[in-house]
Amino acid sequence: DVKVTQSSRYLVKRTGEKVFLECVQDMDHENMFWYRQDPGLGLRLIYFSYDVKMKEKGDIPEGYSVSREKKERFSLILESASTNQTSMYLCASSFEAPSGPQHFGDGTRLSIL
């Protein structure tokens, strides 16, 4: 079974802080993704990576950056957290993109106060 692990289930941070969300997958997948999910807005892609050190912007990259130094790990960084970044953050990985299925981690519910 594919295992995608996100470092925290719940996280509370303050406005202006730099926030790191970590994601690790154990299936040697090339492709990794970061989404946020908000009521009424569905799943929105923030960034994705198709190889080590490679990244592409998704639909809503503003205020975020990512890092992929190793194949199994994909980090999402909130450069200066703001209250409108309070959300559920979901990491996913896939072996084959775009045709292959994406497998999600458990999610991180992030609150910015």
Added chain:
Amino acid sequence: QKEVEQNSGPLSVPEGAIASLNCTYSDRGSQSFFWYRQYSGKSPELIMFIYSNGDKEDGRFTAQLNKASQYVSLLIRDSQPSDSATYLCAVNPVDSSYKLIFGSGTRLLVRP
């Protein structure tokens, strides 16, 4: 703007009935189609994927794809209360390279 449309529901069915969930998409060249189940407060879980026209069965689940009409359906036979969840449809548009476009989901409620 590529779109994936789902009725938000809730779709309410009695236990043991067939639940039919539908999804339409705007990009005629879309190649891959996925159904995810998401329980409240949890992350999406992949339950089916389909690439070719026709039906694909896996246990109580059947995915149906009709590319000419641009819709994909999920049938759940012998519905159980544990099937109560939100079901997300996801589609890979032809020019998206790596992206999936997700629908907003249909909430299914199975009444005991």
